[in-house]
Amino acid sequence: SQTIHQWPATLVQPVGSPLSLECTVEGTSNPNLYWYRQAAGRGLQLLFYSVGIGQISSEVPQNLSASRPQDRQFILSSKKLLLSDSGFYLCAWNNIGEYYGYTFGSGTRLTVV
């Protein structure tokens, strides 16, 4: 069966520190992968998406970057966190040509202090 793992669940980081959030998918191949941020339990802001290894599209210019070193691994990074990077980060995947919608990870609550 297909599963998605996202970690850590919560993270408290000081301003200026680096960030690495990881997401892995099991049970499928060549998925589309997505990173979303959700502020204050509200709408979803698409940060990055990837349709293949090494292919990253950025939706919003910001302090973050994403990488896809393996087919089912998607990493969200920052070299120096800002206070405004605080939020709830969600990873999701879907398959090209399949209409079943996205499957989301359980999210990471990031607090920058």
Add this chain to the structure above:
Amino acid sequence: GEDVEQSLFLSVREGDSSVINCTYTDSSSTYLYWYKQEPGAGLQLLTYIFSNMDMKQDQRLTVLLNKKDKHLSLRIADTQTGDSAIYFCAESMDSNYQLIWGAGTKLIIKP
């Protein structure tokens, strides 16, 4: 461009029906979705409907699609406290089925 709109809040009494509405702008939408997000959790797919359908029912959930008016609704019968969540509407248009999201409707249940 594409846009999906929802009311931010809906308050209903326990046991009543909840109707969450969504409007979208792109008539080429192929599938429309409803997701549920409980506090502190990821989003969970509740149901989806193909654009050539008018209605889909699944236990307490009824989805109505008015393609002419580009209006989608989710009805939850006999609303329970466990239905408290944010409900997101989303549409997909292209062959990659990438989704365009509404801002979410927070469903508040009154005792």
